[in-house]
Amino acid sequence: MDAGKSTLALQTNHNHAARGRVGLIFTVHDRSGEAVVTSRLGLTHDAIEVTEDFDFWRHTVDALTHGARVDYFICDEAQFYTPEQIEALAKITDELQIDVFCFGILTDFRTRLFPGAARLVELADRTEVLQVEALCWCGKRATHNARVEDGVMVTEGDQVVVGDTDEAPSAVSYEVLCRQHHRRRLTAARAQSVSLVPEPLPFG
Numbered sequence: 001m002d003a004g005k006s007t008l009a010l011q012t013n014h015n016h017a018a019r020g021r022v023g024l025i026f027t028v029h030d031r032s033g034e035a036v037v038t039s040r041l042g043l044t045h046d047a048i049e050v051t052e053d054f055d056f057w058r059h060t061v062d063a064l065t066h067g068a069r070v071d072y073f074i075c076d077e078a079q080f081y082t083p084e085q086i087e088a089l090a091k092i093t094d095e096l097q098i099d100v101f102c103f104g105i106l107t108d109f110r111t112r113l114f115p116g117a118a119r120l121v122e123l124a125d126r127t128e129v130l131q132v133e134a135l136c137w138c139g140k141r142a143t144h145n146a147r148v149e150d151g152v153m154v155t156e157g158d159q160v161v162v163g164d165t166d167e168a169p170s171a172v173s174y175e176v177l178c179r180q181h182h183r184r185r186l187t188a189a190r191a192q193s194v195s196l197v198p199e200p201l202p203f204g
């Protein structure tokens with residue numbers, strides 16, 4: 001699910017901090033379960049957790065009023081922010097001259113835009129597709145997220161699974177696939193099991 005984006009978020013923070021700029025780092029639902037940005041390469045950084053009612057504007061104005069210096073924001077997992085929070089980030093960029101760098105994915109496992117990601121694309125000065133691209137098991141560029149519940153790929157359900165509720169399935173994971181294999185619901189594990197089955201193959 002990451003596709004190297006948290007790594008890029010931390011790299012961007014490092015580049016700006018190295019120039020003496022002061023930043024704040026935000027995230028939601030980090031894989032560590034805490035308000036920390038962690039990348040698959042093992043880098044970590046403390047972060048401010050963006051809850052559903054987190055007020056970016058108030059938080060920032062309070063910090064500035066108390067004499068803090070803030071030059072930029074690093075916003076990881078920005079797809080999970082509410083559209084209102086994304087709008088607040090645009091206002092902060094325009095009114096407070098703080099550079100806001102958002103990192104996230106566009107679509108969920110049903111191939112639908114996250115509401116926050118949609119608002120971000122609508123408002124951003126600039127959007128870039130990651131150069132560190134994830135690959136599907138077949139080798140093509142992975143453009144879609146698959147949700148796998150207890151070994152089975154699903155395409156319906158809540159957009160966000162909160163891991164610690166009773167209703168949550170026991171084993172939810174995500175796998176990136178190319179569009180074709182997302183459409184066919186052919187995860188790496190399923191492709192492997194299918195290839196072991198003698199004829200006839202169910203996929204043409």
Ligand SMILES: [Zn+2]
Nearest residue numbers: 136138178181
């Ligand atoms: Zn594929």
